[in-house]
Amino acid sequence: MACNPEFLKCYEERKQESFFKVVNSVAISSENMRAIPHDFARKFSDNELLGKMKIRVHWGSSWEVKISKNPRFYFMEKSGWEKFVTDNALGRNEFLTFTHKGKMHFSVNIMKQIGKEMLQPPQTRAFFASSSRFKTEQGVKTEEEVVSSDLNSRGPRTAPESNGEGMCRRKLNFEKKKAEESQNSKRTERVVGIQRDFAGTSSSSVAGFSIVITKSYLTSLALPVSVVNFMPRVKSVVKIHHPNGKKLWKVVFLVTRRGRLFSGGWRSLCMDYPVALGDTCKFTLINPHELLLVVTKP
Template identity: 25%
Template sequence: MARTTFNNGGMEEKKGPTFFKIIKSGFNTEDLRIPPKFRRHLLNELSDRATLNLMDSSNSSWTVDVSQTEGEIYFKNGWQKFVRDNSLGNFEFLVFRYESDMQFSIEIFDRNASKRITFPDVRTHRRGIHTQSCQSNKLKEVKEEEEDYQDNKEEEAATLHKTFTSIVGQNFYNLAVPTDFSVKYFPLGYYTIVLKNSEAREWEVSVVPNGKDASCNTVKLSAGWAAFRRDNQINSGDTCTFELVESKTMLVHIDPK
C-alpha cells in the first residue's frame, strides 16, 4: 500500500485511502464507526489496536482499540480521549487517511473548511513563552529576564488577583473572555494557561484569539475547556468566576444555577 510522507507536520503525498467524519450536535464520543465501504482497506491488516496521528505541528498521536461487531468496525477505547483532547466542535470535520499497519493520519478542519492549526504546548517557562499575533502564523519566542522565582510569585500573588464572571452557555468547547479583561490581562496569541478548581486540581487550557482575522482584539478559552467543564460538571446557565492568581493561572469558582 502506498504511504504518505510528511514534512513539517503536513501531508505531502495523498495516496492512501481516506474517509471523513463531520462533527454534529449529539455526536457519539464513545466510539467511531468505520464507513462500510472503507473496511476493505483494513481487512488484510486488521488488528485490535490502531494509532491516530494528528497532522499538525504538535505531531501528537493516540492509541485506540479496534472492535468488530456484526460486521462493523469501530474505534473504541481511546477514541473518547482523542475527541476530548482535541475539543472537537460542532460542524468541524475530520479527514482520516490510512497509511498502513493500522496507522491513520488525521487532519481537522473548522466549519469554514480551514485546516485547524494546533500550536505546540506553550505552557509558561521562565526561559520564555511562545505567542502568536492575529496577523501572523509565525510563532515568536519572547525571552523573559531571569528573576528570582519566589520573589516573582509573591509579586504576582499581591498584584494579579483580578476576576471576571461568565454565565456558561451552550458552547461546550469554547468560552469567550470578556473584552475588558482580555485586553488588560490576556495578550493576543496562542498559549496555555492553567485552570484550578476549589480542590486545587489543575487543567491545562489553550487560549486563542476570538476572531478570524487581524482585527481580533480578544481571546477565548479553547482546547481543554471542554474537559474542565465536563470534569467539574458545569452546565449551561451555571456561573463561573475566574480569578487570575498568577500570570497564567486562574482559580475558578463555580456557582450552579
C-alpha cells in the first residue's frame, strides 16, 4: 500500500523537538516573550544554546538570532528577535511553532489569528510608507510642472517674477497645500476605509459589536464575551476613533474577573462624542488596541 507523503512528513516532524509562542503587541519584546521553554532547552547542551539560532520561514527568508542566558532561562536576544518580528509584521496574536531541524536551525510556521497559515511575506508598513511618499512627491512635481507651464504662457512678467520670485512663491504655496491635504487624507482614509471594509457586519462578528447604552454604561462600558479573545489580555490603553477621522480618545481597557470593560477616559468620550442614554454604539475592531466607534440615535 502506498503511503501518503504528507502523512510521512508530519510523522517525521512530530519526532523533532519544537516549541510554540503566541505573539502579541503588549509584551512583544519582553524577556518572557523571547524565552526558550525550559523543557525544550534542557535537551541541549550549553555549548549549543549559547550561540546563534537560525530561524527560517515557509517562503525561504531566514534570520540569525543570538541566544543568551539569565539566572532563570535561555532567551533570544532583543535585536535579532525584533528584526524577525518587524520583518514579518507580527504582534496580533499570531501562533508560531519553532521546529528544530538540527544544529540550532529552526523552521517557523506562522498561523494568523484567523487560523490561516502565513505562506508569503507580508507587505510591511515601511513598504506602504515608501509607496505613499513616492505618490506624494510625484503629485507635488506635477503641480510644479503645471505652474511652470502656466507662467510661461502668460507672456511678459514683472521684474520680480522674471527673477523667479513669483514661481518660488507659488511653488511654496502648492507644497504647503499639498502637505495639508496629504495629512488630512491620511488621517481620515485609514479610519473611513476600515469602516467601509466592515460595513454590514453583524453585532456578533469578530470585526465589530454593538451595545445599547444604559445609564451605568455612561460611566464604564462592559464588553461582550464574543470579542474578549480579540482584545488585549492585560490592562491597556486603547484608541477609539470618531468616523470623521478628526477625533481620537484614549480609554483604559480593564481586565477583571467579572469581564472586560472600558473605564478611565470612557466618561469623557461620552461627553465629547457625545454618547447619550439609549444610543447604540457600534465598534469596529481595527486591531486589539484600536477601534472605530459609530453612534446612532434611537
